[in-house]
Amino acid sequence: MKDTLPVDEKYRIHMTKYFQEYEASIKSTENFWKEKARIIDWFEPFSRVLDDSKKPFYRWFVNGKTNMSYNCLDRYINNEKRNKVAYIWIPEHGEEKVITYFGLYRRVNALAKALLNLGVKKGDGVTIYLPMILEAPIAMLACARIGAVFNVVFSGFGEEALAQRIDDSGSRTIITADGAYRKGKTVHLKKIVDAAIDLSRGVDNVIVVKNTKENIKMESGRDYYYDDIIEDSYVKPEELDSSDPLFILYTSGTTGKPKGIVHGNGGYPVWVANTMKWAFNPGEEDRWWCAADIGWITGHSYIVFAPLLLGVTSIMYEGAIDYPKPDRMWEIVERYGVNMLYTSPTAIRLLMKYGEKYPLMHDLSSLRVLGTVGEPINPAAWHWFYEEIGKSRCPIIDTYWQTETGGFTIAPSMALGMPDLKPGSATFPMPGIMPEILREDGTPAKSGEKGYIVLDRPWPGLMLTVNNDDKRYVDVYFSKYPGKYLMGDYAIKDEDDYYWLLGRSDEVLKVSGHRIGTIEIEDGLVSMKEVAEAAVFGKPDTVKGDTIIAFVTLKEGYEKSSELIDSLKKRMRTELGPIMVPEEIHIVDALPKTRSGKIMRRVIKAVYLNQVTGDVSTLENEASVEEIQRAMDIIRKGTGN
Secondary structure, three states, X not given: OOOOEOOOHXXXXXXXXXXXXXXXXXXXXXXXXXXXXXXXXXXXXXOEEEEOOOOOOOEEEEOOEEOHHHHHOHHHXXXXXXXXXXXXXXXXXXXXXXXXXXXXXXXXXXHHHHHHHOOOOOOOEEEEEOOOOOHHHHHHHHHHHHOOEEEEOOOOOOHHHHHHHHHHHOEEEEEEEOOEEEOOEEEOHHHHHHHHHHHXXXXXXXXXXXXXXXXXXXXXXXXXXXXXXXXXXXXXXXXXXXXXXXXXXXXXXXXXXXXXXXXEOOHHHHHHHHHHHHHHOOOOOOEEEEOOOOXXXXXXHHHHXXXXXXXXXEEEEOOOOOOOOOOHHHHHHHHHOXXXXXXXXXXXXXXXXXXXHHHHOOOOOOOOEEEXXXXXXXXXXXXXXXXXXXXXXXXXXXXXXXXXXXXXXXXXXXXXXXXXXXXXXXXXXXXXXXXXXXXXXXXXOOOOOOEEEEEOOOOOOOOOEEOOOHHHHHXXXXXXXXXXXXXXXXXXXXXXXXXXXXXEOOOEEEEOOEEEEHHHHHXXXXXXXXXXXXXXXXXXXXXXXXXXXXEEEEOOOOOOOHHHHHHHHHHHHHHHOHHHOOOEEEEOOOOOEXXXXXXXXXXXXXXXXXXXXXXXXXEOOHHHHHHHHHHHHHHHOOOOO
């Protein structure tokens, strides 16, 4: 943890401004957020900054009236941003599309009018099941304009997951597409929607975007082609209360019933706009690329809402970052002059696997800021991103947050003063965030001691509740340490007060009485020069509790061998200690991942233990599961190591 890298000298500004802002946010909360709420426009001013009378159901900017669609679009159409590019959309194949703020405004109004014509009104649920096409943010903003509560479902989910979300959100209208492109193949979205409707309580309207132009079944009186129902029109934005719900977004549900996280119309936009400004400080001419999917919170907050609230030009990409070749991401950065690249450690490790030759094929000099999201970044991936992609001149904004928090909670700040960066640390909290590291019994952990990370006070981006389940909201997030928000992760704070995130507290192995986070072992494996990615889980053991099992992929230029496996174990023992050494290391060509890039550890564990794999509808590559299955069959027959 002493591995400290100063960023380029021009970013090494004194942190006085950060500490002043942070202190003001904690000591003068009401005045601080009254000022920061000016980042959006209000139809009616709020009468009170925070109502905490019904803790933990906090309500921000009480009685304030606003509208997300208005703030993202209308306030620009009579000024210099009217003709500024909002999105450069890049398809997996074919020609890009460029849409200005005024063009986006017109399209949003046209769809809002169509929704009204279909009978959709304020408070109604709308499910959006679209690929990464421009109609996705258009649909979100159109719903926001009329006050319909939208629920975006990641287009990698299958019919059962979709049906569950349709029903829980009370949606009677679905916006989808005929199909989607994924690595050269077509995903038949309309067929999945039809199957989901059969499993659901019923749907009144299905709006279908012609994307792949394939023949699909259209049910008369229910199904409408998008192009047939939109009309060039103006729809006055609904004046919504700050605490009216804006959207519901479901957690992935890999460990239980998905939770419908509800975010509101006032606190959430104030939070995402300010956090993007603090962390990345985008300039008027910057091109921002958040390489995520709109189906997740990262896409909601930092592809759609925060960039539009700040008037930023965004890159929006439909395809996979390694298709058709492993240099796809670097090709886009070069071609479109990307200045700010925000992606996941999983994506970075995937691209590391292919080596340095692919980024070296492209001019990446337009980049000036890098960012990571989704999980703690291991130091090896951090160094590669910083040195090979950023050429040791681009600071890395390592952001820690989750669906429930709405936006960044811990991250370096370009706008307020960059700290020296420690590879693997998200550094310091955003203004308004008060983290604590607690032991199991609730007492404060010492410096360097692992514990649960909690947030000690509310912030504007905090979710309103769990949809249809206020009790679950309280039980999951506020019951373990009453009055404090439980993030659900392990973390430590070092002697310099930097925060280090160690992964989910429920992904912990108990090995011979020791509690070990899976991410600690995975980081150790990925730090080896041969290893590209690693997935670790525990195998039940009557003596040890858990024994450590690891599956890894190798970087280009290295081959699977028993000697390599023995070498990895030996180095793990030397560098991390005997308790951290996996009992088994299996080398495979690919690990099963979701289409958003997260490794599906539960699937690997299920195959290994010869159990039912469960829902794999979001799986990117089914062949990866089959490969692991073949490896396990060989082992069970006694012919493998």
